[in-house]
Amino acid sequence: MSALRKSxxxxxxxxxxxxxxxxxxxxxxxxxxxxxxxxxxxxxxxxFTIWMSLNEWKVGSSTTFVGFSNYLRLTSDxxxxxxxxxxxxxxxxxVLLPLVFGTFAAVVFHQKFAGRGFLRGVFIMPMMATPVAxxxxxxxMFHPQLGVLNYFLSLVGIPPQLWVFHPATVIPSLVLVETWxxxxxxxxxxxxxxxxxxxxxxxxxxxxxxxxxxVFRFITLPxxxxxLFIAGMIRMIDAVKSFDIIFAITQGGPGSASETxxxxxxxxxxxxxxxxxxxxxxxxxxxxxxxxxxxxxxxRQRMVWTExxxxx
Amino acid sequence: xxxxxxxxxxxxxxxxxxxxxxxxxxxxxxxSLSLKFEIDNAAYPPVFFPEHIAWKNYADVLASNRxxxxxxxxxxxxxxATALALMVGVPAGYGIARMAAHKSxxxxxxxxxxxGLSYLIPLFLLFQWLGLLGTLVPxxxxxxxxxxxxxxxxxxxxxxxxxxxxEEAALIDGATRWQVFRHVALPIxxxxxxxxxxxxxxxxxxxxxxGIVLAGRETRTLPVAVYNMISFDQLSWGPLAAAALIVxxxxxxxxxxxxxxxxxxxxxxxxxxx
Numbered sequence: 001m002s003a004l005r006k007s008x009x010x011x012x013x014x015x016x017x018x019x020x021x022x023x024x025x026x027x028x029x030x031x032x033x034x035x036x037x038x039x040x041x042x043x044x045x046x047x048f049t050i051w052m053s054l055n056e057w058k059v060g061s062s063t064t065f066v067g068f069s070n071y072l073r074l075t076s077d078x079x080x081x082x083x084x085x086x087x088x089x090x091x092x093x094x095v096l097l098p099l100v101f102g103t104f105a106a107v108v109f110h111q112k113f114a115g116r117g118f119l120r121g122v123f124i125m126p127m128m129a130t131p132v133a134x135x136x137x138x139x140x141m142f143h144p145q146l147g148v149l150n151y152f153l154s155l156v157g158i159p160p161q162l163w164v165f166h167p168a169t170v171i172p173s174l175v176l177v178e179t180w181x182x183x184x185x186x187x188x189x190x191x192x193x194x195x196x197x198x199x200x201x202x203x204x205x206x207x208x209x210x211x212x213x214x215v216f217r218f219i220t221l222p223x224x225x226x227x228l229f230i231a232g233m234i235r236m237i238d239a240v241k242s243f244d245i246i247f248a249i250t251q252g253g254p255g256s257a258s259e260t261x262x263x264x265x266x267x268x269x270x271x272x273x274x275x276x277x278x279x280x281x282x283x284x285x286x287x288x289x290x291x292x293x294x295x296x297x298x299x300r301q302r303m304v305w306t307e308x309x310x311x312x
Numbered sequence: 313x314x315x316x317x318x319x320x321x322x323x324x325x326x327x328x329x330x331x332x333x334x335x336x337x338x339x340x341x342x343x344s345l346s347l348k349f350e351i352d353n354a355a356y357p358p359v360f361f362p363e364h365i366a367w368k369n370y371a372d373v374l375a376s377n378r379x380x381x382x383x384x385x386x387x388x389x390x391x392x393a394t395a396l397a398l399m400v401g402v403p404a405g406y407g408i409a410r411m412a413a414h415k416s417x418x419x420x421x422x423x424x425x426x427x428g429l430s431y432l433i434p435l436f437l438l439f440q441w442l443g444l445l446g447t448l449v450p451x452x453x454x455x456x457x458x459x460x461x462x463x464x465x466x467x468x469x470x471x472x473x474x475x476x477x478x479e480e481a482a483l484i485d486g487a488t489r490w491q492v493f494r495h496v497a498l499p500i501x502x503x504x505x506x507x508x509x510x511x512x513x514x515x516x517x518x519x520x521x522x523g524i525v526l527a528g529r530e531t532r533t534l535p536v537a538v539y540n541m542i543s544f545d546q547l548s549w550g551p552l553a554a555a556a557l558i559v560x561x562x563x564x565x566x567x568x569x570x571x572x573x574x575x576x577x578x579x580x581x582x583x584x585x586x
């Protein structure tokens with residue numbers, strides 16, 4: 001009972017100091033099962049991966065400790081370096097295009113029109129559909145002779161393309177699929193941002209006779225910037241890691257023209273079963289993603305500060 | 313309506329059409345491919361509305377007993393991984409929210425950032441060592457990588473918004489913390505649990521990368537099964553498209569019918585696993 005009596009006044013002033021007062025140890029039993037699971041399937045694999053990356057570790061042969069030589073090997077592995085370039089190109093396009101189209105879609109879905117709820121449901125279907133099933137149909141659509149995409153191009157007088165079957169067009173073609181798939185996520189995040197914008201700036205803009213583009217450029221865009229940043233960050237993390245679409249459509253081909261880091265990691269670990277080297281790639285890959293996220297956060301911080309500075 | 317308003321109206325509907333048509337046309341084309349005989353699928357220019365509908369494509373896919381096995385595999389893996397995730401994740405989300413232990417959520421963020429393949433290398437060795445490869449257990453366990461962070465993340469957010477007054481009143485009345493959770497917090501959190509459940513099911517059902525490494529011939533889930541069909545049936549598009557549509561249909565239906573929950577969940581956490 002004494003514990004209860006103590007918690008009553010604490011609860012009364014919980015608004016003032018929620019951090020300290022609402023932290024009794026008795027909530028721990030709720031967290032312990034999840035903690036065990038997280039330790040087993042997230043923390044343990046990470047520790048083990050780091051350990052493996054320091055070893056020569058191939059399935060079927062003995063393991064030897066080799067220190068950082070797996071990491072050194074990465075710096076002179078042309079296939080890895082090439083995969084980094086592919087990943088950067090793929091990611092840059094797969095962040096930019098969904099951001100542009102997603103923002104446009106969000107502005108449209110922010111308006112009121114009949115059937116909006118249903119159409120929004122249809123619009124987010126590409127993002128929720130099973131990626132492998134999607135990839136399969138896109139592969140058929142990309143077919144140089146029988147594909148429906150080349151047919152549409154022929155209608156507007158553009159010669160047939162090789163799409164994912166040519167090294168020069170394979171990454172843009174895959175980005176097309178990625179953009180089709182993930183524009184809805186950007187739309188949802190930006191839509192959340194639009195909902196939070198007050199009506200006053202729009203009313204005064206209307207009085208001032210601003211046109212649609214001016215309203216978007218000078219009122220909407222600055223106000224949804226934080227949401228665009230979040231969307232861009234999430235998009236970046238997912239695009240860097242993209243696997244299903246690339247693997248199911250091209251497996252990194254033709255040749256190695258669409259081999260991203262993640263696809264190369266798969267080949268090293270589960271085609272050549274070079275697990276030590278694969279682990280080193282996994283670690284570097286993870287650090288790369290964290291670094292990219294950190295750079296974006298830093299850029300955001302900078303932007304916030306310059307905004308404050310310009311206000312003052 | 314003034315002319316200006318009419319132009320605005322037309323512009324709006326034109327924009328809606330432009331935005332929604334890539335999704336609609338794609339799924340209609342998928343349906344069209346799945347309902348055509350090979351002659352129509354191999355025709356150029358493409359046949360959009362077939363004269364003869366090939367229901368046989370669906371019948372063939374459903375009649376192959378392997379497909380049924382893979383469907384059941386998918387049900388077992390997704391069902392178990394989601395149920396386990398709810399069992400550990402809902403209380404964890406509650407505990408973290410009530411302790412205001414926001415820093416612990418960083419583990420969830422790490423899980424969100426980590427590429428799925430990084431989990432696979434060590435866990436693959438572990439499962440091999442335990443002799444579990446060839447059963448569904450490895451896939452159920454590794455799907456927790458997807459489902460547990462989703463559930464915890466959404467439940468933290470949800471429990472933070474539920475009012476504390478009722479819980480405090482119950483505590484004063486002498487209820488234990490477990491009773492408060494079970495009889496006060498949990499009933500209020502049902503909508504949040506529904507969101508977590510739906511997203512966990514979808515992302516587990518869709519998962520592909522864990523299956524291609526861990527699944528054997530008998531333990532494939534549907535996405536892996538469909539992927540393996542590509543290499544076998546490169547040229548018979550009808551049955552392939554039918555299989556692809558069957559695999560993704562449950563998810564598409566869920567998307568349309570549970571749209572509000574999905575949108576709420578995705579805008580809250582924007583979680584995606586793997």
